[in-house]
Amino acid sequence: MAKQTPFFRSISRLYPHVRPIIPRLLLGLLCALLASVVALTIPQVLRVLVNTALQPGGSAEAVWTSAGVILVLGVAEAGLVALRRQFVINPATTVETRMRVSLYDHLQELTVSFHDRWGSGQLLSRAMTDLNFLRRWMAFGAIMLVVTTLTVVIGIVAMFAMSWQLALIFLAAAVPIIINSFRFRTRFSKVARRSQDQAGDLATTVEESVHGIRVLKAFGRSREALENFNEQAEELRQTEIEKARHQATFTLVVTLLPELALGAGLVVGVMLCASGELSIGSLVAFFATAAVIASPVEFSGMLLAMALTAKTAVDRHYEVMDTRNTITSPAEPRRPGELAGALQFTNATFAFEDAPDKPILKDINLDVRPGETMALVGITGSGKSALIQLVPRLYDVTSGAISIDGVDIRDFEVEELRRIVGVAFEDTTLFSNSVRDNVLLGAPVRSEEVLDEALDVAQAHFAYSLPQGVDTLIGEEGLSLSGGQRQRIALARAIAARPRVLVLDDPLSALDVHTEELVEARLREVLADTTTLIVAHRPSTVALADRVALLENGRIAAVGTHTELLGRNQHYRYVIASLDREPRDLDTELSALEDQAEEVTR
Ligand SMILES: Nc1ncnc2c1ncn2[C@@H]1O[C@H](COP(=O)(O)OP(=O)(O)OP(=O)(O)O)[C@@H](O)[C@H]1O
Numbered sequence: 082m083a084k085q086t087p088f089f090r091s092i093s094r095l096y097p098h099v100r101p102i103i104p105r106l107l108l109g110l111l112c113a114l115l116a117s118v119v120a121l122t123i124p125q126v127l128r129v130l131v132n133t134a135l136q137p138g139g140s141a142e143a144v145w146t147s148a149g150v151i152l153v154l155g156v157a158e159a160g161l162v163a164l165r166r167q168f169v170i171n172p173a174t175t176v177e178t179r180m181r182v183s184l185y186d187h188l189q190e191l192t193v194s195f196h197d198r199w200g201s202g203q204l205l206s207r208a209m210t211d212l213n214f215l216r217r218w219m220a221f222g223a224i225m226l227v228v229t230t231l232t233v234v235i236g237i238v239a240m241f242a243m244s245w246q247l248a249l250i251f252l253a254a255a256v257p258i259i260i261n262s263f264r265f266r267t268r269f270s271k272v273a274r275r276s277q278d279q280a281g282d283l284a285t286t287v288e289e290s291v292h293g294i295r296v297l298k299a300f301g302r303s304r305e306a307l308e309n310f311n312e313q314a315e316e317l318r319q320t321e322i323e324k325a326r327h328q329a330t331f332t333l334v335v336t337l338l339p340e341l342a343l344g345a346g347l348v349v350g351v352m353l354c355a356s357g358e359l360s361i362g363s364l365v366a367f368f369a370t371a372a373v374i375a376s377p378v379e380f381s382g383m384l385l386a387m388a389l390t391a392k393t394a395v396d397r398h399y400e401v402m403d404t405r406n407t408i409t410s411p412a413e414p415r416r417p418g419e420l421a422g423a424l425q426f427t428n429a430t431f432a433f434e435d436a437p438d439k440p441i442l443k444d445i446n447l448d449v450r451p452g453e454t455m456a457l458v459g460i461t462g463s464g465k466s467a468l469i470q471l472v473p474r475l476y477d478v479t480s481g482a483i484s485i486d487g488v489d490i491r492d493f494e495v496e497e498l499r500r501i502v503g504v505a506f507e508d509t510t511l512f513s514n515s516v517r518d519n520v521l522l523g524a525p526v527r528s529e530e531v532l533d534e535a536l537d538v539a540q541a542h543f544a545y546s547l548p549q550g551v552d553t554l555i556g557e558e559g560l561s562l563s564g565g566q567r568q569r570i571a572l573a574r575a576i577a578a579r580p581r582v583l584v585l586d587d588p589l590s591a592l593d594v595h596t597e598e599l600v601e602a603r604l605r606e607v608l609a610d611t612t613t614l615i616v617a618h619r620p621s622t623v624a625l626a627d628r629v630a631l632l633e634n635g636r637i638a639a640v641g642t643h644t645e646l647l648g649r650n651q652h653y654r655y656v657i658a659s660l661d662r663e664p665r666d667l668d669t670e671l672s673a674l675e676d677q678a679e680e681v682t683r
Pocket residue numbers: 197433434435436441459460461462463464465466467468
């Protein structure tokens with residue numbers, strides 16, 4: 082459970098966003114206050130009406146005048162309420178949108194480690210539900226809370242002016258209400274927080290099951306998924322009931338006590354009238370005023386609940402906004418000139434944030450020469466993906482350094498580094514956009530030639546046969562494409578970026594053997610002068626490389642050509658043998674490779 086901060090400290094954080102709309106909010110508040118004052122004036126007109134016009138001998142004209150004044154006041158009240166809405170609705174939606182955009186912007190900035198930790202539903206609920214709620218609170222709840230408080234204060238002052246004895250009875254009723262409101266605030270805040278967090282978790286579950294619908298269906302786990310969802314939904318329902326119960330209890334108190342005060346006041350009021358201490362007109366006006374302030378008091382439970390929910394929404398928003406991006410550009414970044422593309426790891430050590438004491442990579446020392454293609458091989462879970470993600474700084478090394486042409490990658494501007502380093506992952510993400518936009522996502526030159534070349538290298542010619550060719554929209558995360566097609570678009574994207582250094586995480590794993598061969602043939606040409614680090618899960622990918630680095634227990638155990646490593650490294654032989662589904666005669670393969678090499682040198 083997150084730490085609770087004081088209400089005003091949380092709400093004051095909205096100030097930078099709200100500042101530009103303060104004049105309009107104040108105008109809205111003014112309208113609401115005037116509406117309230119008008120409502121409180123009506124009883125005073127009534128008082129005059131009862132005390133004068135309705136007295137024996139009162140004129141009919143005075144009755145008509147009073148009725149006319151009440152009518153005008155009623156119309157004015159309705160007009161002011163409409164004007165309040167007019168003033169606040171538009172600016173409140175502007176604040177909502179700006180906060181949403183800044184949250185989205187910040188999410189883009191935050192590190193991959195942050196996104197590893199946070200469920201997507203939690204972020205979704207902050208971006209949508211919380212901010213939607215904040216808008217409604219700014220446009221209505223906050224203003225009405227101020228107006229209600231002022232109406233009650235002005236009403237009580239007016240009541241004291243009419244009869245201090247009766248007013249005291251009402252004031253006495255206010256004491257338990259205030260005590261209860263504190264108790265309500267503490268309890269409701271906790272439940273509101275729980276409910277908003279649970280709604281976020283529920284959104285994560287929906288997102289995950291929609292995303293993984295194929296797996297759920299294929300494994301026949303839809304029922305279990307439903308049961309799990311049902312459990313979570315039930316928990317949220319219980320929390321909502323608890324919330325409603327707290328609100329109902331408080332509303333009962335704020336409804337019942339004024340009613341009791343009204344009953345007691347009526348008895349005392351009649352006695353005061355009988356003794357001549359109070360005029361009938363004042364008694365009528367007193368109760369009309371009490372009626373005017375009764376509804377805001379009854380309303381206060383809902384307004385307080387809205388305020389506490391809004392406070393929780395602000396807290397949740399700033400939990401994300403306060404998380405700092407740790408992967409940033411230096412104050413004075415190095416401007417790379419023409420880069421050769423020498424990639425060097427020097428004693429690079431890396432541990433994930435959630436397991437800082439268990440480094441996945443330890444003292445990595447590796448030199449990839451300019452234009453060289455280096456394959457990275459190791460058993461599953463040995464840290465290959467982690468290692469290549471360090472190059473574009475998706476994660477930062479815990480100690481040691483990575484450099485390109487001798488410049489520490491942390492000395493480049495992050496955007497610049499990501500232009501220098503192109504990436505393609507095994508698990509491809511394509512955006513709901515055209516093939517063209519997906520491929521040219523990071524391309525420095527957005528030309529037809531670049532697009533065509535990238536699609537050709539990645540053997541993604543199928544894109545031209547899609548209904549609208551390369552302008553065809555591909556669905557969410559490329560769902561309408563096959564796995565191999567998606568991989569080829571992602572590979573084309575990496576190639577179109579024309580990076581100096583290319584890091585590829587097993588980018589051909591979903592391709593059939595024939596297509597893989599074609600891609601490899603074309604890739605060889607492209608990779609000829611691009612420094613490439615490529616995670617290899619297949620011997621055919623290893624064959625693309627000039628040299629191979631073997632990762633074992635988080636360390637680089639050996640570096641050499643495929644032939645060298647086959648000849649001298651047992652673990653390498655074991656890893657290569659395990660990459661193939663078919664049993665492999667490595668000794669025969671080694672002899673053949675050595676014969677080939679001999680022939681070349683002869
Ligand atoms: N976000 C994370 N937080 C903590 N540990 C992680 C995270 N991502 C991966 N790991 C762990 O780090 C280790 C290395 O993972 P990595 O994905 O780099 O291995 P890999 O060699 O690429 O494996 P594979 O060949 O199966 O793709 C694994 O033990 C994995 O469980």
